[in-house]
Amino acid sequence: MQIVIFTLGNEKFALDTKLVHGIEKMMSITKVPNAPYYVKGLINLRGSIITVVDLKTLLNKQNKDQEENIIIVEINQEKIGLIVNKVDEVIEIENDKIEKPVENNSYIKGIINLKEYIVTLLEGEALIEG
Amino acid sequence: MDMSQYLDIFLEESEENIQRLNEGLLSLEKNPDDKEIINSIFRAAHTLKGMAASMAFERVADLTHKMENVLDKIRNDQLNVNSDIITLLFKCVDKLQEMIENIREKGTEDAEVEEIIEALKNIEKGKAASITEKKVELEIEFNEYDKDIIKSALEKNYNVLKINVTIYKDSILKSARAFLVYKTLEELGEIIKSVPSIEDLEQENFENQFYLILITQKSEKDIKSKIEGISEVEKVEVERVKIKKDDRKEETVEKVEENKQKDVVNTSEVKEEDKNTKKVSQSVRVDLERLDKFMNLVGELVIHRTRLEQISRDFKSQELHETLEQVGRITTDLQDLVMKVRMLPIEKVFNRFPRMVRDLAQELGKEIEFVMKGEDTELDRTVIDEIGEPLVHLLRNAIDHGIETPEERIKQGKSSKGTVKLVAYQEGNKAVIKVEDDGRGLDVNKIKKKANQLGINTDGMSEQDIRNLIFLQGFSTSEKVTDISGRGVGMDVVKTKITSLGGSIEVQSEVGKGTAFIIRLPLTLSIIQALLVKVSEETFAISLGFIDRVIKINLSEIKISNNKEVIIYRNNVIPLIRLSEKLNLMEVELEEKFCVIVKVGEKTVGLLVDSLLGQQEIVIKPLGKLLQKQKEYVGATILGDGLVTLILDVAALV
Amino acid sequence: MPRVLIVDDAAFMRMMLKDILVKNGYEVIGEAPNGLKAVEMYKQEKPDVVTMDITMPEMDGIQAVKEIRAFDPNAKIIMCSAMGQQAMVMEAIKSGAKDFIVKPFQPERVLEALKKVLG
Structure with a gap:
């Protein structure tokens, strides 16, 4: 499968590219008062209004690094933006390279051990529904 | 063949035909001898059968087929229409409706039809000569x-x-x-x-x-x-x-000529059929999603036009200004057009009511003349989708509480038959729907009593104010709770729904003469005129439809009454809502702020904002699933500068 | 490519037929929702063959067959019928319909009828 690898704090995460619609540079986000804690706000993506999720808050990760990118994913027919520090690369991996996660967490699909680092493969649907 | 692609259109046309069946049966009940009505019912059942069979929904096909058999007997005068038959046919229609609903929701018919089919068969057999199977010998014998x-x-x-x-x-x-x-x-x-x-x-x-x-x-x-x-x-x-x-074997001669005659007799109704020249207008079916996309694109155009206008003001070029005016006119026309495309006649909602009124009247032992007018009044489809429920409630109330029993009516010197009217018409940029009855009317004294029980002080209230109390939560004046309207959904629900659609409702009533509910709705919802306001660091849009007026106030003018902040405006005490507080935003220290006075139904409230940014036409875009629970907003819009701005749902805030 | 005019009051039925026809090398030159429109379109388009529903508003399929045949005695019309419409199909045949197909449509039957009618 093809995955897109990105950085969140000092960890690497990945998503199936099938979910990914595009990668955007950080842009101005309109706050939504009283929204769930992980919703960062709304962006204007070429005329469409898209909800942006603060991925680090959602995954409960501490991180003060600069956030450069918004990954636009499509989950349940709705586009959603995920804020990440930086998108690194898109790679092709064999399915058998995906190891079962140590943590039993519904939004973690598996662990991929690449030479340079370990990547946590996220489950898109679970992220948003859970 | 993959049939799933046809499912939507199948469901849609099935609904139409079920509606036709309902309407047809209602008129058949009144005119049991009208062949044209039977034919139109037959056609609807027939079309449904054909479609269902094609989609392999066998129970729907089977049921409609059996209905056809009975209808065929009726139109061939082999069966007389009576109330039993009508009731059974209505039951069939309900069953069909149920199956279509199930198909829509679960993808399968999932309903028991055996019993009803058995009943149909019995009716069919009631008079029909049973056809005996004849064994045929395939041997030619010449006489x-x-x-x-x-x-x-x-x-x-x-x-x-x-x-x-x-x-x-x-x-x-x-x-x-x-x-x-x-x-x-x-x-x-x-x-x-x-x-x-x-x-x-x-x-x-x-x-x-x-x-x-x-x-x-x-x-x-x-x-x-x-x-x-x-x-x-x-x-x-x-x-x-x-x-x-x-x-030399004997055999009767086949009378071919005679048989031909018979064919003509058998099919002579065919010519009678379909003579009703109902006007069918030229139209195309458009996927709703495409329509929404179209609407969005026009919305974009409006946004960019606004943007261009801003730029043009900075450049002060006469030529640019004139061209933009032209563009402005065209966008406005385009916008009008796309909004009209989204409009549907309210008929779509109204047409299920005659059946409902009939059933209710029967159940409650009331005699009711139901009059509908203005079914062709058009509304945005969002409104159409939502308005049915409140209207059902109002009609139920009218029949249950409004109209008296026939005996009671005669005692009052009225005709035994009550009249319930459902009227729609357009008034300026609003659509008006009236639900009117000539029943007993609202008893102000009863409402007062009830209000006092609930701890509401009615002293000094006008009669109209008292009548309006029925819109409060938990208010019901019905002495006995009937099966029909006493299910805990009150007028407050009706009002909330209508308010959320940007509309208003008022009541007029006279004891002994009747009651009328008047609903006013915006014709369209997607593009609105809005006031942009600033609260703390954020910008919000408020629909002008709710705004009564905007006043500048000095914070010292804010008073406390009953532990709540109010302002006094023209001798009226108006409750104040600090938007910064409602939205959990930083309060900005200013001596003077603005109070946007909004009216939601009968309620008047002041919304406190920091500053005003001007008035603008905006396109409402819905919020995503993650924000569905945020009742504070009706949606968001993109302003001329490309920034996203939330649109406040005034009805939910106050 | 044989040119076909589809007549049926249910858009759903028209879609189904059209789908079958187009996938099998027919050209659907028009669709009419009632007999009146069908007659009008026949006169304009002169299709090679017409598929004609029977029960329709405005003008039924049988009357439409009559009017089309009056205009063009060689018109090739295939009736689209449902179970239980025997008598009407016969009436349509008397009026000059060349063949008939029965709903629910089975693609192979539809194609057979068209092929045979077009000879």
Whole structure:
């Protein structure tokens, strides 16, 4: 499968590219008062209004690094933006390279051990529904 | 074949036909002898059957088929319409509705139809002569008369051919298929005999094979190829007929002429049918999603026009300004057009009411004349989708609480039959819907009593103010809780719904004369005029539809009453809502702020904002699923500068 | 490519038929929702063959067959019928319909009828 690898704090995460619609540079986000804690706000993506999720808050990760990118994913027919520090690369991996996660967490699909680092493969649907 | 792609249109057209069935049955009940009505019911059932069978929804197909049988008996005067039959047919329609709903939700019909089909069968059998199966012997026996004809034909050098036709075993409408063969052969010569008889062929008393004897000048080959040119014909055998001299068996002569006569009688209604010249306007079906996309694009255009206008002001170029004005006019036209495209006649909502009113009236023992007007009034489809429920509630109330029992009415000197009117019309840029009854009216004293019980002080309230109390939560004046309107949904629910659609509702009533509820709704929802305000660091849009006026206030003018902040404006005490507080934003220290006075239904509230940014036309875009729970907003919009701005749902905030 | 005119009051039925026809090398030159429109379109388009529903508003299929045949005695019309419409199909045949197909449509039956009618 093809995955897109990105950085969140000092960890690497990945998503199936099938979910990914595009990668955007950080842009101005309109706050939504009283929204769930992980919703960062709304962006204007070429005329469409898209909800942006603060991925680090959602995954409960501490991180003060600069956030450069918004990954636009499509989950349940709705586009959603995920804020990440930086998108690194898109790679092709064999399915058998995906190891079962140590943590039993519904939004973690598996662990991929690449030479340079370990990547946590996220489950898109679970992220948003859970 | 993959049928799923047709599901949407199937569901949509099924609904239409179910509606037609309902309407038809209602009129049939009033005019049981009107053949045109029966025909229109028949057509609806028939169309439904065809579609359902194609989608392999067998229970729907089966039920409609059995309904057709009964309807057919009615139109052939073999069955008289009575209330039992009407009620049963209504039950069928309900069953169909249920199955269609199930298909929509679960993808399967998922309903028991056996019982209802059994009932239909019983009704059908009530008068119908049972058709006995006749065993047919496929052997040609010529009588004297036949033989004479054959002999003389042969003498004149005609061919006498025995044509053995086999049609597909699973052919449907075998009689018609046989008739098609018959008709084709008849054009090529003279058919003197058929086995089985014409009657049996007509009544499908044959398997899939029959013989015809044809006297013709054509060759065997010609005949064969002609019959083979008919679909679903499996096999054709043609052979010459020879006559043995000693063959002398008796048989009745087939009266072909007479049978033709019968056909004409059988089908004469066909000509009567479909004479109603209901106007069918030229139209195309458009996928709703495409329409929404179109709407969005026009929305974009409006945004960019606004943006251009801003830029143009900075440049102060006359030429640019003029061109932009032109663009402005065109966008406005385009916008009007796309909004009109989204509009649907309220008929779509209204048309289920006659049936509902009938059932309710029957259940409650009331006599009701139900009058609908202005079904062609158009509203945005969002409104159409939402307005049904409140109207159902109002109509139920009118029938249950409004209209008196026939005895009571007569005692009051009224006619025993009450009238409930449902009227829609357009008034400026609002659509008005009125639900009116000539029943007992709202009793102000009763409402007062109830209000006092609930701890509401009615001193100094006008009669109208008191009537308006019925819109409060937990308010119901009905003495007894009936099955119909006493299910805990009150007028407050109706009001909330209408308010959330940007509309308003008012009540007019006179004791003994009746009650009228007047609903006013915006014609369209997607593009609105809005006031942009600033609260703390954020910008919000508020629909002008709610705004009564905007005043500048000094914070010292804010008073406390009943532990709540209020302002006094023109001698009215208006509760104040600090938006910063409601939205958990930083309070900005300013001496002077603005108070946007909004009216939601009968409620007037002041919204405190930091500053005003101006008035603008905005396009409402819905929020995503993650924000569905945020009742504070109706949606968001993109402003001229490209920034996203939230639109406040005033009705939910106050 | 044989040119076909589809007549049926249900858009759903028209879609289904059209789908079958187009996938099998027919050209659907028009669709009419009632007999009146069908007659009008026939006169304009002169299709090779017409598929004609029977029960329709405005003008039923049988009347439409009559009017089309009056205009063009060689018109090739295939009736689209449902179970239980035997008598009407016969009436249509009398009026000059060349063949008929029965709903629910089975693609192979539809194609057979068209092929045979077009000879």
